[in-house]
Structure formats: structure tokens, C-alpha cells
Amino acid sequence: MxxxxxxxxxxxxxxxxxxxxxxxxxxxxxxxxxxxxxxxxxxxxxxxxxxxxxxxxxxxxxxxxxxxxxxxxxxxxxxxxxxxxxxxxxxxxxxxxxxxxxxxxxxxxxxxxxxxxxxxxxxxxxxxxxxxxxxxxxxxxxxxxxxxxxxxxxxxxxxxxxxxxxxxxxxxxxHTKSLTIKKEVKGNQADKNDSFGFDLTLTGATGEEYSWEVKNGETVESTGKGNKTGIQMKDGWVLTVNGLSDTDGYTVKESDTKNYDSTDIQVNGGTVTKGQTETSKTGLEYGATEVENVVFTNNKNGDIPTGILMSVAPYAGLVGLGGIFAGLFFRRKRED
Known part of the structure; x- marks a missing residue:
């Protein structure tokens, strides 16, 4: 005891x-x-x-x-x-x-x-x-x-x-990595103020979270988590997605092209894919790369009419010839 x-x-x-x-x-x-x-x-x-x-x-x-x-x-x-x-x-x-x-x-x-x-x-x-x-x-x-x-x-x-x-x-x-989607608008008929719609789908393990934000320069336009439809983007704006690991996947689709002539897509500075409005990847496998970069470029060009210049060209030539003859005529009169 x-x-x-x-x-x-x-x-x-x-x-x-x-x-x-x-x-x-x-x-x-x-x-x-x-x-x-x-x-x-x-x-x-x-x-x-x-x-x-x-x-x-x-x-x-x-x-x-x-x-x-x-x-x-x-x-x-x-x-x-x-x-x-x-x-x-x-x-x-x-x-x-x-x-x-x-x-x-x-x-x-x-x-x-x-x-x-x-x-x-x-x-x-x-x-x-x-x-x-x-x-x-x-x-x-x-x-x-x-x-x-x-x-x-x-x-x-x-x-x-x-x-x-x-x-x-x-x-x-x-430690996760990022995906950036940049919007560019080009062409002599393009309007830099046009707003284009994008749909974002992210895939990974059950319960895994993703966050995203849209920036206009240094100004944050909108933020959210997970999948999202109807994200609005203008020329120079960047959509950044965070929370992606090497085995995750994404699909980005431009859902509203504003009837522009064409859309080009470039991933990580590689070959430009023309005529497509959607890009996706399953299993990012970043390796040492921290960011996957995607650029969507919408093009809109129009022909500049040149017929007006052609139609007035003969008259311009006649006026020129008239000026030459008038000069010669007045010169002879002074000599006389």
C-alpha cells in the first residue's frame, strides 16, 4: 500500500x-x-x-x-x-x-x-x-x-x-501549382472593350479545392472556387486558377466569341491551334514548372475598300495634265 x-x-x-x-x-x-x-x-x-x-x-x-x-x-x-x-x-x-x-x-x-x-x-x-x-x-x-x-x-x-x-x-x-488563361483581341475590326464568356471545369481527387480570380491589370474583377460558367474576360485580362496538382485536369472553353472571325489557342508558348474554342488537359505533369499558361486570341479583320481611290485616279490625271498645259500657255504669252 x-x-x-x-x-x-x-x-x-x-x-x-x-x-x-x-x-x-x-x-x-x-x-x-x-x-x-x-x-x-x-x-x-x-x-x-x-x-x-x-x-x-x-x-x-x-x-x-x-x-x-x-x-x-x-x-x-x-x-x-x-x-x-x-x-x-x-x-x-x-x-x-x-x-x-x-x-x-x-x-x-x-x-x-x-x-x-x-x-x-x-x-x-x-x-x-x-x-x-x-x-x-x-x-x-x-x-x-x-x-x-x-x-x-x-x-x-x-x-x-x-x-x-x-x-x-x-x-x-x-504544394500546388497554377493555370493562367490570358485573353487577347486582335484585328483592324476588333473592339478591345468586347467581353467574352468562358467556362471552366477542373478535375481531381474528391473534395479537392481550387480557387480562381480574374484580373484586369492589378484590379481583381471576380473570384471564386471550383468550376464556373460564364466567366467574363476582356482584352488583356488574365484568369488564374490555383490549387492544381500534377494529376489534376482542366477544360477551358470560350462560350461566347462575339461572332469574331476566329479563335487561336496557344499553350505554354507552343504551336498555335486555330479555329478552336476549347482546350483541355488531364494530368498536368508540371515537373519543375509552376504555371501552365494558355492564351485565347480572338481575331476580327475587315477589308479596307480601295475602289474610291481607283475611280478618282483618271480625273486626277486629267487635272494634272490641265495644269501642265495651262502653265505652258501662260509662259508663251509672257514670252510674246
Whole structure:
């Protein structure tokens, strides 16, 4: 009994020390059954697929009982202010596995990422670094152990004390790329103020997000997310789509050509495709390229009539000849 009392006192002292350090383990006066921890994915444009799941393993250390199980981390919320998609996993304890008070340690690790399209663009942060989970078991009467706290720590300060306890344990980056569609109007009958309609379709993993905006120079005309019909574009305007990974696809169609003579499409400065109003690609495979550039050029030319000049040419010649004869006539008169 005295032995149990000393363990209880030691555990209580440990909790007090952690509180004094400003650290907050999951703690309750009654038994604790589970604790959540986060996988935070920081993105540069738009959040990854909500279908993404992150898998974990938990292994006992130093003879600890098999009292912990861990779920997959699934999408929970989107912290748009900090550009973080937050996935949540749960550590669940089996209280009957702990028959004596003590502090039991476990190794928590993340399994390698999946290979489906939903994971494209996601790069591991500290996912390969294992974490330590500690289960604190106490007793109030020396005979009924209860799990009173579960902590997930990140580092050790060298003195055997947790230097960081946090529910934000694993991180990753979601780096996506961009598509730009530029509008150009050319020809001697073209009107630079004409507005052309475009339809945008984007394809990728389920739940994956895309954002877009239209700029007139530095002025933002409109913004949105995902697919959109009837986007208006004028000469010199640029539609930029963000949130595309290498396996995503797009279709851009000019739905209103204003009866211009023809439309030319050029992708990444390559060969110009004439007479088409739609371009698409499945699987961008950017490689080292950050942006896919598409230019839509509408042409409108008209013939300048030259008949008027031709019809007056003979009369102009006669007037010229008349002037020459008049000059000669007046010159002879002066000589006489």
C-alpha cells in the first residue's frame, strides 16, 4: 500500500510540474478514455482532398501493456486564416490493460503516405519522426487503477521532462501549382472593350479545392472556387486558377466569341491551334514548372475598300495634265 501511495504522489507531483511549465496534458479528475491529436497540412493555395487519410501505428515501450489503439486521421476543419487543413486522429485507451499505477510509454508513428491521386502534392513534414505517448495510471485507494492522463509529446529537454505537449503533432505541406488563361483581341475590326464568356471545369481527387480570380491589370474583377460558367474576360485580362496538382485536369472553353472571325489557342508558348474554342488537359505533369499558361486570341479583320481611290485616279490625271498645259500657255504669252 505504501508503494502505491508513493507512485500516486509521484504522479501528482509530475502533473504539478508540467502545469508549472505551462504545459497542458490531457487531464481529468476521472478516468480518461481517449485523446485526439491533429495532422496539420499547410497549403499555398487551396486545401487538399477531404478524402485524404493519414495512418498511424502505436507500439508499447519498456514493457508497457497493449492498452492503446489509434485511428486514422481524417479531415476535420479548414483553418483558412492560416492556410491549414486539419485532420484529426484519436488515441483510445483500454483501461482494463492497466492493473497497476505507473507511467507507461508508447511510440506513435505515421505510416508512409498513400499513392492515390488524392495524395499528389502532399509532402511529409515531420511525419517520419516518431512521437512518445505517455499514459498516466493512478489509484485512489490502492486497488482500483485508473487512467488519469494521456500525453503526446514532441521532444525531450534532456532532463526526462516533456518539453512540449501538444495536440498538433504531425505536419505536412500541400504544394500546388497554377493555370493562367490570358485573353487577347486582335484585328483592324476588333473592339478591345468586347467581353467574352468562358467556362471552366477542373478535375481531381474528391473534395479537392481550387480557387480562381480574374484580373484586369492589378484590379481583381471576380473570384471564386471550383468550376464556373460564364466567366467574363476582356482584352488583356488574365484568369488564374490555383490549387492544381500534377494529376489534376482542366477544360477551358470560350462560350461566347462575339461572332469574331476566329479563335487561336496557344499553350505554354507552343504551336498555335486555330479555329478552336476549347482546350483541355488531364494530368498536368508540371515537373519543375509552376504555371501552365494558355492564351485565347480572338481575331476580327475587315477589308479596307480601295475602289474610291481607283475611280478618282483618271480625273486626277486629267487635272494634272490641265495644269501642265495651262502653265505652258501662260509662259508663251509672257514670252510674246
Amino acid at each position: 505504501k508503494h502505491y501511495g508513493k507512485l500516486t504522489a509521484a504522479a501528482a507531483a509530475g502533473f504539478m510540474a508540467l502545469s508549472a511549465m505551462g504545459v497542458a496534458p490531457v487531464f481529468a479528475a476521472d478516468a480518461v478514455n481517449s485523446v485526439d491529436f491533429n495532422k496539420e497540412v499547410t497549403y499555398n493555395h487551396a486545401k487538399p482532398s477531404t478524402d485524404v487519410e493519414f495512418t498511424y501505428t502505436v507500439q508499447p515501450k519498456d514493457g508497457a501493456p497493449n492498452g492503446l489503439t489509434v485511428s486514422k486521421a481524417t479531415f476535420n476543419t479548414d483553418d483558412t486564416a492560416n492556410k491549414k487543413a486539419i485532420y484529426k486522429a484519436t488515441l483510445t485507451v483500454n483501461p482494463t490493460a492497466y492493473t497497476t499505477p505507473g507511467v507507461y510509454s508508447y511510440t506513435l508513428a505515421e505510416a508512409p503516405l498513400g499513392t492515390s491521386n488524392a495524395y499528389k502534392g502532399i509532402t511529409e513534414g515531420d511525419a517520419s519522426e516518431s512521437k512518445t505517448v505517455k499514459v498516466y495510471v493512478t489509484t485512489t485507494d490502492g486497488s482500483n487503477p485508473i487512467v488519469q492522463a494521456i500525453t503526446v509529446d514532441g521532444t525531450d529537454n534532456g532532463d526526462g521532462e516533456e518539453a512540449k505537449l501538444s495536440t498538433q503533432v504531425f505536419t505536412a505541406d500541400y
